[in-house]
Amino acid sequence: MPRRPDRPAAPGPRAETVVRRIDPAAHARLVGLARRHRGTLFMVLHAALALVLRRAGAGDDIAIGAPVAARTAGVPDDLIGFFVNLVVLRTDLSGDPTGAELLARVRHGDIAAFAHQDVPFETVVADLNPARAPGRHPLVDVVLALQNNARAELRLPGVRSRVEVVRTGAARFELLVDVTDEHGPAGEPAGIALTIEYQAEVFDPAVPQWLADALLRVLDALAARPQDRLSALDELVDPPAAPVEAAVPASPVPGRRPYLGPRTELERRLAATWAEVLGVDRVGVHDDFFVLGGNSLRAVRVAARIAATERRRLTTTQIFATPTVAGLAEALAAAPSRAEPGIPRLPRIPRVRSAPTVGEE
Incomplete structure (x- = not known):
């Protein structure tokens, strides 16, 4: 993705958001597309996002993160706790496939990845051992999250309640594509809320706005013409303007130099x-x-x-x-040396004798 050339080496977490909506009719078309290709709405979103990232210059081998609840058969349903894990989904866009062929690739890759969702993300990072850089996620820059769980409802006599999303103002990833799947009383598609949260020090506002608009156009084209090849879908959106990257040094490639023992x-x-x-x-x-x-x-x-x-x-x-x-x-x-920390002494609290009770002499 085109990043700001003046971004700091370790960007801060300050977040900005871009919001778009997909109407119920378009939502229904996407659900129908997923069903016809034996997939899910998430897989359709994943394919479209990968295509947009490719158009932005990310290449043909794209890794996208996906948070999962990680409450599989090994976790009891009544156990309280936070089990969310991050799964890395790798997408192959090489060879100019059709939209339908891309969906098949995404379906195959997602199913294989979710079959291993219990593997802790820390274990994956430790085994792959990628080059680290301050302020950068070790494996992915973009995360796709679909909020499709049943809404929590609070029912109290004489009280009306609703769920309201409150953003923290801090971004954990460079780009988070947060999608909320909405349904009517009978379960019919009622629209999709699309929120892109991004690190303000990494991207100019025009880049996530371009991504949001491009994602809507690609989703609409996939639903209408899944037989089109990616090269034809690329023509739907112009790539974003790429700033000069010379101001930012490349991340170091890990490697081992000849052994030299400690000298001091x-x-x-x-x-x-x-x-x-x-x-x-x-x-x-x-x-x-x-x-x-x-x-x-x-x-x-x-x-x-x-x-x-x-x-x-x-x-x-x-x-x-x-x-x-x-x-x-x-x-x-x-670095300046700091004094040896002492054990702080608490102030002495004088004992106060309580007033005599009835019958006490």
Whole structure:
């Protein structure tokens, strides 16, 4: 996606939204398209979003995240808790398939991915071990969520209630396409609410607005002409203007340099902490923390241990920014030392004798 050339290296979470609506008639056509191709509304939305991202320059191999409730057979229905997991859906748009062929690919890929939705996302990230960058999700930039659960209803005598969505104003992903599927009293399609939430420091407002309008046009074309090839569907929308990207350095490619052992006492202490947390025999000063098997949870453990032993402030953001012993040692050496924290003494509360009760002398 075309990102702002002046975006910071670690964008903040401030979010903006773009809202569009799909009328009940168009909603019904999309549901009919899904049924004719043995799919679901989510799969139709997934195919259309992948096509729009391709038009924006994302290529023919696109990964989109999808949150799932993760309440499968292994989780009791009456167990209270938050089990949501993120599944990465990979989409192949190569070869100029028809819309119907793309739907078949998406259906096959989604079913295969959802069959493994119980695998924790942290496990997937640890096994794939992608290059990390501050402020960036490790595997996906775009997430598609379909809110199609039964609406919660609060029924009280003499009280009318309704569900109202309240946005936090903070974006967890660069782009979240949040879709709400609405139905009438008899279950008939009653329209779709489409909300695109995006990181304001990453995208100019014109880009998510373009994506919202392009998504509506592609959905309408897929429902009307699924036999058209993607090259014909591409002609429905002009690609967004791409800003110059020279101001933003490319993400580093993970790799291991020749082993070089610690050279100072500080580097030796840091390397020993890393080796203990990561469960490895040795750590070189140029070894990448995440290539060795580190993740965000282990980064928290390392930051806490180093901050306690070195008496210097250390955050996980610093580990993401300088994921080597040499780089971290240099940053810590330049950081001011903080005093040993003492145990705060609580103010002494004087004992107050209560008033005598009846019969007490």
